[in-house]
Amino acid sequence: AQTVTQSQPEMSVQEAETVTLSCTYDTSESDYYLFWYKQPPSRQMILVIRQEAYKQQNATENRFSVNFQKAAKSFSLKISDSQLGDAAMYFCAYRITYKYIFGTGTRLKVLA
């Protein structure tokens, strides 16, 4: 069964510091896609970053980057220079045929 595991229910980071959120997944497929979504208190789901499994290069989007370890089935999100607006729930997701499977989420608190 395909599963996505986020082992950190909650994380805290000081403003301007760096934080890494963990995600592991289980799959038998070789080609797939991984995503990180952010859900602020407004409850809107916002795409942060995506990674294609066939690409070895780690994806980056401004202050957000991933560490994709295909063999280990690990897909962590690094947020650099954390800002107050980064405070939110973060969900890791894995795309398979006609569905996206989400992890249980990590609540990120940013301390001023």
Next chain:
Amino acid sequence: DTAVSQTPKYLVTQMGNDKSIKCEQNLGHDTMYWYKQDSKKFLKIMFSYNNKELIINETVPNRFSPKSPDKAHLNLHINSLELGDSAVYFCASSQWGFEAGELFFGEGSRLTVL
């Protein structure tokens, strides 16, 4: 212009009632979804439709009946509401295919069953 819009945003109703949530996307996507987010924020897929055809039904009770009149619309009707149905329901869409089509979400509909 909202890409994925769902109405209503909030519903409060009594146990046993029936309610509907409507969803429309203007992205030209061919696949639409309903997700349920419970009080612990866990997001679970309920249904996915591709070109109006039901593709996935994740062991959702028969009280939930989705309907897709065309590929831009996916509505959700819930009969005989129960307390456990209280949640946020998200409609979403994506373009299926080789490229990593991201999932676009609506703003969610918070259902409270009293």
